[in-house]
Amino acid sequence: MTVSSTASTAIGVEAVGARDRSAAETRQDNLFRWMLFGAAAVVLIVLGGAALSMLWGGRLAFQTFGWRFIVSDEWDPVGRHFGAFVPIYGTLASSAIAMLIAVPVSFGIALFLTEIAPGWLQAPIAAAIELLAGIPSIIYGMWGLFSFVPFMSDYVLPWINDHLGPVPWIGVLFRGPPLGIGMLTAGIVLGIMVIPFISSVMCDVFRTVPAALKESAYALGSTTWEVVWKVVLPYTRSAVVGGIFLGLGRALGETMAVTFVLGNAHQLSASLLMPGNSIAATIANEFTEADSDLYLSSLIALGFLLFVVTLIVLAIARLMLSNLARREGR
Amino acid sequence: MQSPRSLIFRRRASNVISKLLGTAATLFGLSWLIWILIVTLLNGARALSPRIFTEITPPPGSDGGLANALVGSTLMSLLGVLIGAPLGIAAGTYLAEFAERRPVWRESVRFVNDILLSAPSIVLGLFVYTIYVRQVGHFSGVAGAIALGLIVLPVVVRTTDETLRLVPNMMREAALSLGIPRWKVTVQVLYRAALPGILTGVLLGLARITGETAPLLFTALNNQFWSADLNGPTASVPVVIFQFAMSPYDAWHSLAWAGAFVVTMVVLVLSVGARAYLLKNRMDENA
Numbered sequence: 001m002t003v004s005s006t007a008s009t010a011i012g013v014e015a016v017g018a019r020d021r022s023a024a025e026t027r028q029d030n031l032f033r034w035m036l037f038g039a040a041a042v043v044l045i046v047l048g049g050a051a052l053s054m055l056w057g058g059r060l061a062f063q064t065f066g067w068r069f070i071v072s073d074e075w076d077p078v079g080r081h082f083g084a085f086v087p088i089y090g091t092l093a094s095s096a097i098a099m100l101i102a103v104p105v106s107f108g109i110a111l112f113l114t115e116i117a118p119g120w121l122q123a124p125i126a127a128a129i130e131l132l133a134g135i136p137s138i139i140y141g142m143w144g145l146f147s148f149v150p151f152m153s154d155y156v157l158p159w160i161n162d163h164l165g166p167v168p169w170i171g172v173l174f175r176g177p178p179l180g181i182g183m184l185t186a187g188i189v190l191g192i193m194v195i196p197f198i199s200s201v202m203c204d205v206f207r208t209v210p211a212a213l214k215e216s217a218y219a220l221g222s223t224t225w226e227v228v229w230k231v232v233l234p235y236t237r238s239a240v241v242g243g244i245f246l247g248l249g250r251a252l253g254e255t256m257a258v259t260f261v262l263g264n265a266h267q268l269s270a271s272l273l274m275p276g277n278s279i280a281a282t283i284a285n286e287f288t289e290a291d292s293d294l295y296l297s298s299l300i301a302l303g304f305l306l307f308v309v310t311l312i313v314l315a316i317a318r319l320m321l322s323n324l325a326r327r328e329g330r
Numbered sequence: 331m332q333s334p335r336s337l338i339f340r341r342r343a344s345n346v347i348s349k350l351l352g353t354a355a356t357l358f359g360l361s362w363l364i365w366i367l368i369v370t371l372l373n374g375a376r377a378l379s380p381r382i383f384t385e386i387t388p389p390p391g392s393d394g395g396l397a398n399a400l401v402g403s404t405l406m407s408l409l410g411v412l413i414g415a416p417l418g419i420a421a422g423t424y425l426a427e428f429a430e431r432r433p434v435w436r437e438s439v440r441f442v443n444d445i446l447l448s449a450p451s452i453v454l455g456l457f458v459y460t461i462y463v464r465q466v467g468h469f470s471g472v473a474g475a476i477a478l479g480l481i482v483l484p485v486v487v488r489t490t491d492e493t494l495r496l497v498p499n500m501m502r503e504a505a506l507s508l509g510i511p512r513w514k515v516t517v518q519v520l521y522r523a524a525l526p527g528i529l530t531g532v533l534l535g536l537a538r539i540t541g542e543t544a545p546l547l548f549t550a551l552n553n554q555f556w557s558a559d560l561n562g563p564t565a566s567v568p569v570v571i572f573q574f575a576m577s578p579y580d581a582w583h584s585l586a587w588a589g590a591f592v593v594t595m596v597v598l599v600l601s602v603g604a605r606a607y608l609l610k611n612r613m614d615e616n617a
Contacts, residue, residue, distance in 0.1 A: 043439055043484070054460065105359060109356045112352040112355065129356075131601070136594070138590070223345035253452065314444075
């Protein structure tokens with residue numbers, strides 16, 4: 001701003017009417033700046049507006065049921081009683097399974113890409129893993145329903161039933177009919193979907209570790225594993241946690257793939273082999289069937305809960321990631 | 331006291347094991363990619379026929395195509411990009427070029443944009459439903475396009491912001507020293523330098539909404555018939571896939587696979603193409 005106006009006056013001193021032109025240019029500049037400012041404000045408005053509009057849309061459900069909306073497990077469209085505990089539990093449980101799978105695998109992939117793979121192999125493999133993130137959710141859903149579910153029910157689930165079912169304490173999680181559709185399958189598909197997000201963050205932050213630190217450890221005789229575990233990981237800890245939360249945020253809100261393989265059953269069961277429901281899947285499945293204001297409002301209220309939870313998770317992720325950026329002096 | 335020999339053996343063993351596990355994890359990740367692509371492409375190729383592009387979605391149990399869904403998807407995606415991309419480019423330009431005196435404001439917009447980037451798309455669909463569909467009183471392709479535009483927005487904001495920040499300051503100073511007003515510097519100099527990056531962002535945004543399903547369920551809904559009217563319910567390929575794949579009819583399953591094939595190919599071409607384009611431009615600059 002200042003630069004441009006002083007520059008244009010300096011050049012136009014002798015010219016007649018230069019002051020008018022400079023004034024016009026300042027006006028144009030201000031107009032341009034305000035237009036851009038407005039566009040940036042839209043970003044904030046979308047986020048705030050989404051939260052508020054869903055709170056407004058869900059007010060009927062919140063008013064009617066209060067806290068029981070979250071703790072009650074009775075979802076009865078006919079009796080007009082809506083308690084969201086089953087979908088909330090489903091979202092949390094499937095995301096937990098997803099993280100149990102995705103975190104170690106993503107760490108392994110990051111380890112491979114930053115320390116093990118030869119240079120020429122790194123870029124193509126990183127690109128292939130990233131392609132996993134590009135595949136649309138609906139494709140995961142179709143593949144899941146027609147390919148992965150039969151695979152689970154034919155091979156994996158019977159084995160799990162036989163070998164993990166009789167184990168005391170945790171056995172109850174793994175007993176049930178091998179339907180294929182269910183919490184465990186949904187969790188695994190979710191895990192695959194978030195692997196690329198977590199591993200790409202891990203790769204990026206592992207590469208920011210100063211070479212001097214790693215080389216010092218190598219000079220003391222450390223093995224590659226010791227360098228990664230005792231130098232790289234502690235150095236990047238907060239960003240790694242940030243990457244994990246980023247993946248968790250994705251897993252919580254994932255809709256279509258889960259809708260295909262989770263089974264859309266409003267029942268609570270201890271077994272991970274049984275069908276269940278998640279917040280996003282409930283909304284996707286039942287939205288067009290909602291025949292009363294209370295039903296619709298309950299679904300929007302569910303969306304509000306999902307939004308608030310993912311917002312918190314993603315905000316933590318971003319804060320954790322920005323810590324590392326600041327330390328780097330970026 | 332441990333003998334030094336067994337200690338070094340243990341350290342070496344854990345090193346080898348960790349490397350093996352890392353390699354195994356990578357193969358594990360890649361195997362899913364291959365499995366998903368093979369299943370989708372094989373089943374899709376089997377279901378593909380010229381009728382997909384010429385006939386509309388059939389009633390249960392009979393044959394047909396996806397023509398209306400393809401047209402609906404194309405129109406809504408293009409309109410979505412037309413809504414999201416200009417807004418995103420403007421907001422990204424503001425963050426990179428015009429907010430230097432308001433760092434707190436700038437960083438909060440960046441923060442919120444990053445959150446929006448990974449926010450569940452289903453929530454954006456519900457947002458558009460409550461503020462648009464409910465007020466207008468009917469589902470429409472326009473509402474679907476708005477929801478898709480909101481998904482494109484953060485992608486373009488981020489890439490525009492990042493690319494503009496990579497443009498060397500010398501260019502700004504050289505242009506400003508000629509007395510050119512700042513908006514002209516931005517539009518005629520900086521945008522030209524940053525064009526490949528911005529275009530990549532727009533293409534990635536387009537790739538992202540191509541397979542997007544959840545937000546369309548509450549906005550564009552679906553339409554069994556021919557309709558070029560975006561002000562009414564509009565069919566889209568992902569929603570048709572969802573409906574047909576969940577049905578018990580074989581003919582519908584086969585159409586769903588054909589749709590999945592088309593969507594996957596478009597997404598792959600767009601995302602791989604966008605990255606290759608960016609890479610080529612970076613190389614040209616370095617050369």
